[in-house]
Amino acid sequence: MKPAIKRVWVLGAGQLGAMLKHAAQPLGVDLRPVDIELDAILALEDDDVITAEREQWPSTVATDQLAAHANFVNQDVFSLVADRVTQKQLLDRLKLATAPWALVEEQHTAASLHEQYGDRVLLKQRTGGFDGRGQHWLVAQQGSAIPQGWHDKVIAEQAIAFDEEVSIVGVRNRAGDCHYYPLGLNRHQDGILTVTLAPLERLTNLQSSAETMLGKVMDELNYVGVMAMELFRLGERLLINELAPRVHNSGHWTQSGASISQFEYHVRATADLPLVPALIKHNSVMINLIGIDYNLAWLALPGAEVFWYGKEVRPVRKVGHINFSMADKTQLIHSLRQLQATLTDWYQPALDWAIDELES
Known part of the structure; x- marks a missing residue:
């Protein structure tokens, strides 16, 4: 019996989207990565499936259309995981071990964070930031400070002496x-x-x-x-x-x-x-x-x-x-x-x- 061709759209057309497309072809799946900058209407069908190769994307004609589709898989997950605050809250709620952390609010100073988390504290931007970017170390011995404008936009994590x-x-x-x-x-x-x-x-x-x-x-x-x-x-x-x-x-x-x-x-x-x-x-x-x-x-x-x-x-x-x-x-x-x-x-x-x- 000839398999029915399933159409899957991928929000994002980077290397992950390309590798998903390569993996889909032998399975008889019509997988279509979509550039996140595309300002064009897509020919979506009701039974198409939408997935994503990334956690965040800009608002364009194409991305808005994909994000609004009823079959957008994990639609509510991306924003939850993309924000390190809600991601950490999820892990805490599930009682899964993670580094002690806090949202850096206006009342926080480097000194108060050191008092709570020790001599080395890692600041991570709530969204974005990967491959070491969007991060800043507070080191007590160096007298480092919270960068200007980072309050409410980063979390603080206790440094972990992992193996x-x-x-x-x-x-x-x-x-x-x-x-x-x-x-x-x-x-x-x-x-x-x-x-x-x-x-x-x-x-x-x-x-x-x-x-x-x-x-x-x-x-x-x-x-x-x-x-x-x-x-x-x-x-x-x-x-x-x-x-x-x-x-x-x-x-x-x-x-x-x-x-x-x-x-x-x-x-x-x-x-x-x-x-x-x-x-x-x-x-x-x-x-x-x-x-x-x-x-x-x-x-x-x-x-x-x-x-x-x-x-x-x-x-x-x-x-x-x-x-x-x-x-x-x-x-x-x-x-x-x-x-x-x-x-x-x-x-x-x-x-x-x-x-x-x-x-x-």
């Missing part, structure tokens, strides 16, 4: 069925995700806790699709850093390392296609390409799968990523060493870290 950063990506359909990928181990540099490793045997004891935490959030929100949760590991405890109600950078390794990628999972869930557990293939490493030009030498690396986004190259901008997924860990490490020779000095600590982890 490492991990993330979990899961999917939920309308029936409430959930599936999860193994925890990924993340390395950030200058606040930007640089490398993700998955799966790691030493993290399996934390898998159940992470799944329970993410599942609790998705069930509470009646969420449909892929959601990511960034976490701090403190010994055997997990502390939630942030949520992302969409496919996520730390899940890109699944394009090579799993039988169903996070992008395919999101398409399946939003288009009401069957969900089954993804089979994990091999040891996987994802390396973000940040602010560097395309290098044909990457295509000559054994096992390298290059994803280039076709964006203008600018400093600290993510312009692509490279996945490796190999059963032979020795070959994987060898390929990573070859990759190091093609990248700038900025990448060397992150690649050394990944190799050390794989060799341990």
Whole structure:
């Protein structure tokens, strides 16, 4: 029987929208990313489905039309999660561990925040801000102050002396069925995700806790699709850093390392296609390409799968990523060493870290 073609519109036409479209085509789903700046009326049908690749967007003819559609999946979730105040309130209400925090109000000073949260306090803008942007550290010994105009626009978080950063990506359909990928181990540099490793045997004891935490959030929100949760590991405890109600950078390794990628999972869930557990293939490493030009030498690396986004190259901008997924860990490490020779000095600590982890 020929499957009925389902049409899914994606609010946003960046690299995530492009990868969703690529994942949808083999499934027989007509997926259409929409530029958030588009001022044009779209030919929407009543049974079309709307999703998004981002938490926020401007008001245009196209975005307003998509946002008003009755089948806009997770319509109320985006604004809730995009604001760090309401996101933190959600986690507190669910009794899920997160860093102690407060909305920075007019009466707050750096001194009062240090008194409550310690010598190091991180200020984060309520909305926007990613890859380390929109943040400011208050350090008592440096006499730093709350930047002018930041009151009521940022939250303050207690600094967390975490052991490492991990993330979990899961999917939920309308029936409430959930599936999860193994925890990924993340390395950030200058606040930007640089490398993700998955799966790691030493993290399996934390898998159940992470799944329970993410599942609790998705069930509470009646969420449909892929959601990511960034976490701090403190010994055997997990502390939630942030949520992302969409496919996520730390899940890109699944394009090579799993039988169903996070992008395919999101398409399946939003288009009401069957969900089954993804089979994990091999040891996987994802390396973000940040602010560097395309290098044909990457295509000559054994096992390298290059994803280039076709964006203008600018400093600290993510312009692509490279996945490796190999059963032979020795070959994987060898390929990573070859990759190091093609990248700038900025990448060397992150690649050394990944190799050390794989060799341990």
